[in-house]
Amino acid sequence: MGDLVSPFTMRLDFQRGVLDSCNNVIQRRLSDMRGMYLDEEATEKAIEGGDPLLYDVYQYDVPFENGQLLVVTSVIQPGKVGDEYYMTKGHFHSKEETAEVYVGLRGQGYLLLETRGGEFKALPVEPGTVAYIPPYWAHRMVNVGREEFIFFGVYPADAGHNYGDIEKRGFVKVLVERDGRPTLLLNPRHEMR
Amino acid sequence: MGDLVSPFTMRLDFQRGVLDSCNNVIQRRLSDMRGMYLDEEATEKAIEGGDPLLYDVYQYDVPFENGQLLVVTSVIQPGKVGDEYYMTKGHFHSKEETAEVYVGLRGQGYLLLETRGGEFKALPVEPGTVAYIPPYWAHRMVNVGREEFIFFGVYPADAGHNYGDIEKRGFVKVLVERDGRPTLLLNPRHEMR
Numbered sequence: 001m002g003d004l005v006s007p008f009t010m011r012l013d014f015q016r017g018v019l020d021s022c023n024n025v026i027q028r029r030l031s032d033m034r035g036m037y038l039d040e041e042a043t044e045k046a047i048e049g050g051d052p053l054l055y056d057v058y059q060y061d062v063p064f065e066n067g068q069l070l071v072v073t074s075v076i077q078p079g080k081v082g083d084e085y086y087m088t089k090g091h092f093h094s095k096e097e098t099a100e101v102y103v104g105l106r107g108q109g110y111l112l113l114e115t116r117g118g119e120f121k122a123l124p125v126e127p128g129t130v131a132y133i134p135p136y137w138a139h140r141m142v143n144v145g146r147e148e149f150i151f152f153g154v155y156p157a158d159a160g161h162n163y164g165d166i167e168k169r170g171f172v173k174v175l176v177e178r179d180g181r182p183t184l185l186l187n188p189r190h191e192m193r
Numbered sequence: 194m195g196d197l198v199s200p201f202t203m204r205l206d207f208q209r210g211v212l213d214s215c216n217n218v219i220q221r222r223l224s225d226m227r228g229m230y231l232d233e234e235a236t237e238k239a240i241e242g243g244d245p246l247l248y249d250v251y252q253y254d255v256p257f258e259n260g261q262l263l264v265v266t267s268v269i270q271p272g273k274v275g276d277e278y279y280m281t282k283g284h285f286h287s288k289e290e291t292a293e294v295y296v297g298l299r300g301q302g303y304l305l306l307e308t309r310g311g312e313f314k315a316l317p318v319e320p321g322t323v324a325y326i327p328p329y330w331a332h333r334m335v336n337v338g339r340e341e342f343i344f345f346g347v348y349p350a351d352a353g354h355n356y357g358d359i360e361k362r363g364f365v366k367v368l369v370e371r372d373g374r375p376t377l378l379l380n381p382r383h384e385m386r
Contacts, residue, residue, distance in 0.1 A: 007306045007316060007324070008324075009317075009325070060325070062292070065290075066259070066290070067292060068292050069349070101264055103345070121200050123201075128205050129203075129205070130202060130204070131200070132253070135260050135261065
């Protein structure tokens with residue numbers, strides 16, 4: 001039966017995104033995402049200027065076994081690197097046949113998704129949006145608003161993360177600000193494959 | 194790869210519990226739970242008096258495959274059958290090594306849990322409570338408040354439901370009102386096994 005887990009509860013602050021008593025907190029700064037934003041000059045300048053915090057992840061780890069579930073909240077700060085909005089690293093699941101569910105709690109964002117076959121989707125997420133990330137779709141969240149973008153997620157504990165492919169080339173499209181509005185552009189790095 | 198699913202979003206109304214565009218809505222009336230409340234006389238009287246609605250379930254069905262996830266909200270009405278608060282049927286998962294996550298959205302309730310070995314837990318759930326139901330724990334939600342008790346849930350799509358054992362004997366304890374307060378009592382039917 002693997003490691004037994006006892007039932008437990010946590011408090012989720014819908015306005016701050018904090019999961020109290022979670023046992024795995026991750027902070028991503030811009031230096032953790034070097035090379036993932038198109039504008040490398042803006043990236044280096046911002047890192048020298050203080051290396052801004054991009055997002056926090058609060059996760060409750062349970063045994064990474066099939067049947068267990070991981071609960072996670074993420075708080076993406078508002079901001080841009082050059083014209084490109086702050087975003088999460090994005091990943092495929094290592095076990096690609098696993099889904100994920102996100103629930104928007106605060107702020108305005110987009111969920112970017114793509115398959116290995118090159119299919120791409122961008123879905124708006126706001127408070128009350130439940131997004132279904134099916135098996136085999138890489139996923140990344142992007143904050144396009146002026147306040148923190150906060151969402152809750154659940155995914156299978158044996159899913160794992162595969163950042164490698166996305167770190168190298170990014171998604172099919174990038175989400176940038178044009179005339180004050182979020183705009184999808186083809187990612188030149190992706191085409192260069 | 195089984196049936197492919199495309200990414201999609203739904204709207205979750207945190208105040209009403211409704212998942213728009215869900216494809217599986219279940220209504221449970223008291224007649225659907227005959228024999229599950231201790232007071233059989235009160236049960237029959239209430240069924241004759243109009244067969245009250247106990248709860249609604251809104252679920253988005255995806256292929257029932259390992260790795261997929263089911264998203265569900267439940268709305269339990271306030272009320273009692275005799276002294277016993279309105280509750281869900283309660284179940285083990287058919288695939289018992291699967292967990293479930295609940296998030297309280299509105300109202301006041303309790304999550305009752307038990308193992309086949311006779312371990313029992315009762316955890317309060319209110320808005321912002323995230324409850325982890327580990328593998329191998331049967332679970333039931335109970336509305337102990339004066340308004341609707343609403344919660345969101347995610348569980349593995351291959352989990353399945355096993356109502357049989359709980360339908361026959363109930364949980365180790367029942368949640369009844371005593372002096373205006375929710376009180377746990379040993380379930381005499383459970384002891385009679």
